[in-house]
Amino acid sequence: MAPILQNCVGNERTEYIEHEEVHVKNPHLDSMEEDILYHFNLGTRTHNLPAMFGDIKFVCVGGSANRMKAFAQFIHTELGLAEDINAIEDICAGTDRYSMYKVGPVLSISHGMGVPSISIMLHELIKLLHHARCRDVTLVRIGTSGGVGLEAGTVVITDKAVDSFLRPQFEQVVLGKVIVRSTELDENLAQELLQCSTEIPNLPAVIGNTMCTHDFYEGQGRLDGALCSFSTEDKLEYLRKAHEAGVRNIEMESTVFAAMCRVCGLKGILI
Secondary structure, eight states: OOOOOOSOGGGSOOSOOTTOBOOOSOGGGGGOSOOEEGGGTEETTTSOHHHHHTTOOEEEEESOHHHHHHHHHHHHHHHTOSSOGGGOOOTTTTOSSOOEEEETTEEEEEOOSSHHHHHHHHHHHHHHHHHTTOBSOEEEEOOOOEESSSOTTOEEEEEEEEOTTSOSEEEEEETTEEEEEEOBOOHHHHHHHHHHHTTSTTOOEEEEEEEEOSOSSGGGTOSSSSOOOSOHHHHHHHHHHHHHTTEEEEESSHHHHHHHHHHTTOEEEEO
16 A cells, blocks of 8 residues: 655556556555444444445446435436335435445445535545445546536536646645645546447537536636626636636536546546
8 A cells, every 4th residue: 555645646646457446545544443434324344345335336426415316216227127216225324414325336426515525425435445345446426517618408528627727636735735636537438428428319518627616606707696806807708718728617526536536546537
């Protein structure tokens, strides 16, 4: 296991390795008698995680609990599973933070809104996949977003997640130090999804950069928040600059999702 990361991208894993188990980047976990996944209401001592989750190949995450339950039911139908669709249960029912549904090899999880909420979920998800000894897992974030220069209804498949300064990086403050992590995603997976979109009627899709902001109102240049310190012209100029930099949509979770997938060697994509 790699030592604790103290610096930036140069010291971190940068590629997905096929057929490997999911790895965490925390040597302290080896000395813990029990790892409690607090916000999932799961633990290594209280649950047989390999038996429960060892066959997972796809993890799909999204903000809304209701939406991820509906997605799990959709996947159940698509896979043609024999079990009663109404029998799908929330594995995290013992907590009110996140919802989790397992359908065959697919895990559907809600993550709430914004970087802090999804980052907590991702820490515990990656540890869960590690403890369950999962292999060749693909993570997909499915979420709503605001389009930039696109027709309404266009699906954006993320190439790179960028911050509000249009940089393809995520900054995490750890013990007063800033750790910078790359937010590039799996290019082959993006192209594969784009090809799939051509087989679905009336589904316009593009590959582009996704901007991650700190909030829904000021950070995204909205004029209808409780606070607004800019003009309509300022907003449009910023959006033009973002579009020229390849940004095609704006949301609030992409940078940390991309960074954590990359560091832990997980194949990940945002749509």
